[in-house]
Amino acid sequence: MEAVLSIKNLTKHFGRIKAVNNVSLEVKAGQVFGMLGPNGSGKTTTLGMLMGVVNPTAGEFTWFGEQPTHEIRKKIGAVLEHPIFYPYLSGQKNLELNAMIKQCPEANIPKVLELVELSERKDDKYRTYSLGMKQRLAIASALLNDPTVLILDEPTNGLDPMGIAEIRELIKKIAANGKTIILASHLLDEVQKVCTHFAVLKRGTLVHIGPVGDVGKGEETVEVSAEVENLNELLLAFAGTSSIDRENGSYHVVMREGFHSKDLNKFLFEKGVVASHLLTKKKTLEKQFIEILASS
Template sequence: MDTVLSIKNLSKHYGRVKAVDDLSLEVQRGNVFGILGPNGSGKTTTLGTILNVINQTSGTFEWFGQKGDQNTRKRIGAILEHPIFYPYLTGVQNLKIVCDIKEVPYSRVEEVLKVVSLDERKDSKFKTYSLGMKQRLSIASALLCDPEVMILDEPTNGLDPQGIAEIRDLIIEIANSGKTIILASHLLDEVQKVCTHFCVLQRGKLIHTGLVEDVGKGSLNVEVKADVENLQAVLEGSGMASHIKRELDKYTMTMHNGYSAAQVNEYLFKQGITAKHLVVKTKTLEKQFLEILAGQEGGQS
């Protein structure tokens, strides 16, 4: 796959504060790449730097195999801040102003409004839009120049569940059209639903990068509940689990390789026990994220 973005040993210091610290990573064409990290981890500073909004202290980055210039910048659409448009102008009028700035024909306005499902509200004033609609108009603005890459900084921040779902579906639709997307977010569940790849930053350092589809791979966890006082002892007697943890009225078994939930059910049945609840627990991105951060903190202690 083609490398769209290559970052090498990138650093940005504000005095003694290392906002970005020797960061190296690559984003391939077609990726939906999520940048995760707690507040102050360097997500927004990284995006600002690769967009030439912030000057790096050291290191380099390349877009499409070359250092960024004006022509390269036209191939990238970005949203770094909250949507800012003229409140007393309509959606169409605001986008035409952006067209003038980006030297894009007005014919693109109708096209992008349909993509973000705002064509029916195109003549409504911006001040009448909901937060979700304002965010969608911002995405429409970034799409006007038909960029190859979209950069989104916290695209669902402050939205209600419906607004989050709308933006999530829109991101997936844009990605399916062939565009590469780089987004920073603290909503781990949303990243898991829309991204193909992700990285984790902490204090400006890259501490993990990988495929979203690999999240949850590894040890199988089985959650069990039954009306038996000594259930933990019974489960330990099966020899199937390397670890058993009680969580309220249920037990989570970390299984040895080769054992399954069906075998746990069969074992309990032979003991005269009927499981009231028996499910395979899939590790979420949130759980893996917290494990990565905890491992990093443990390594520094």
């Protein structure tokens, strides 16, 4: 697959602070690429360098295999940190201005406004918009030039649950059209739901990169409870048990490779015990994320 974005040893120092340190990665066409990391880990600085607003201290990157220029940026839709528009202009006029900068036809405006459901408020001044509307207008502006790559930095920041759900649906809709999306977010649940690949940054250093599909693989945890006294001993006797943990009245059994919850269920049944509660838990991105941060 063709690399849309290729970063080599990208570094940014602000005085003595190493905001981004020697980051190298590739994003391929069609990926929905999640960038994770705690606050201040260098996500926005990295995206800022990719979009030409932060000058790198060292390293380089290419978009579509070419050296970055402002012409290439016109083909990328990006919202960094929070929506930025002229507050005294209406949504429509702001988009007209963006269309002029991106040199794309103004005929695209109604289409993107429709997509983010802002058509009715398009003639109101931007400063009268709610935060959710501002975020949606930012996405509309990013989509204006029908870009092949979309960069979204915390697109659901500060939104209410309804707003978050709306934006998530929107991202899914856009991803379904085969666009490459780079998504920086704290909301791991969200990244797990929409992303195909993810990278983790910690204090400016890249500590992990891989497909989201791999997260659920590996060991399973099974939550069990049953109305017997010696459940603990029984579970310890099970060949597939790697470790046990008691939490909220039920046992959390971490399984060995190759063993699954149905094996445990069968084992208990053979011992004459019927489980009143049996739940298979795959590892979440959240758990993996915390593990990655802790181990690096």
